[in-house]
Amino acid sequence: MILKNSNFNITIRQHPDERHWYAKSSTNFLKLIKSRYNDNRIQFVSCTDKVNSYALLQDAKAVICYSSTFGVEAAMSGKKVCVCSNVYYSNLDFVYKPSSINDIITFLESADIPFVNKELDKAKLTYYLGQKCNWVFTFFTPSQTDFFT
Numbered sequence: 001m002i003l004k005n006s007n008f009n010i011t012i013r014q015h016p017d018e019r020h021w022y023a024k025s026s027t028n029f030l031k032l033i034k035s036r037y038n039d040n041r042i043q044f045v046s047c048t049d050k051v052n053s054y055a056l057l058q059d060a061k062a063v064i065c066y067s068s069t070f071g072v073e074a075a076m077s078g079k080k081v082c083v084c085s086n087v088y089y090s091n092l093d094f095v096y097k098p099s100s101i102n103d104i105i106t107f108l109e110s111a112d113i114p115f116v117n118k119e120l121d122k123a124k125l126t127y128y129l130g131q132k133c134n135w136v137f138t139f140f141t142p143s144q145t146d147f148f149t
Contacts, residue, residue, distance in 0.1 A: 001105055003039055011043045011056055015068060018047040062108065069131055071095060075123040082107045088130060094123040 002008055012033065017023040030044045045051045053070060054077075057063070063074040067087040075081045075094045082104060083090040083097050090097045098104045 001108060003037065003041060008061065009041045009043060011045060011060075013045045013051075013053055013056065013070075014047040016047050016053075064104070064107075069127070072123055072127045072130065076120065076127060078120070080107070080110070089126050092122055092126060094120065094126075 002010055012029070014029060015023070018025055030046065033042060033044055045056070054073075057074055057077055057079065060074070060079055062080040062082065063071060064082045064084065065071040065074070066083075067085045071081045071083050071087070072089055072094075081095045083095045084104070089095060096103075096107050098107060
């Protein structure tokens with residue numbers, strides 16, 4: 001839809017964690033994208049590429065993510081965000097959660113409309129709770145090894 005109906009470029013950023021063996025996908029996304037869309041307006045950024053995601057975000061009209069903290073960070077930057085999963089923040093007011101492909105098309109059609117995120121404080125609080133408080137470990141924090149028999 002973007003390629004056919006606009007002159008916008010598309011940047012697809014592979015999750016940086018995929019550079020590690022435990023998060024590596026078995027799907028070759030670059031090959032998949034090239035075989036389906038042979039268009040030089042699509043830029044694929046590999047998990048191993050030395051690219052700053054926040055530099056990409058500066059020029060973005062909108063962000064579509066699946067399950068990534070980057071969606072919260074994009075919302076904190078005032079960008080329109082569409083979340084296509086049930087990630088912990090997907091039902092909050094500062095993102096758009098589609099229920100169909102037509103909803104995603106509607107989201108993309110409105111991407112060039114100026115946007116003011118009135119829920120910016122919710123995005124900041126969500127980031128703080130999800131990324132800062134969630135990583136506090138104490139001697140009484142349950143962990144997987146506590147339950148081995």
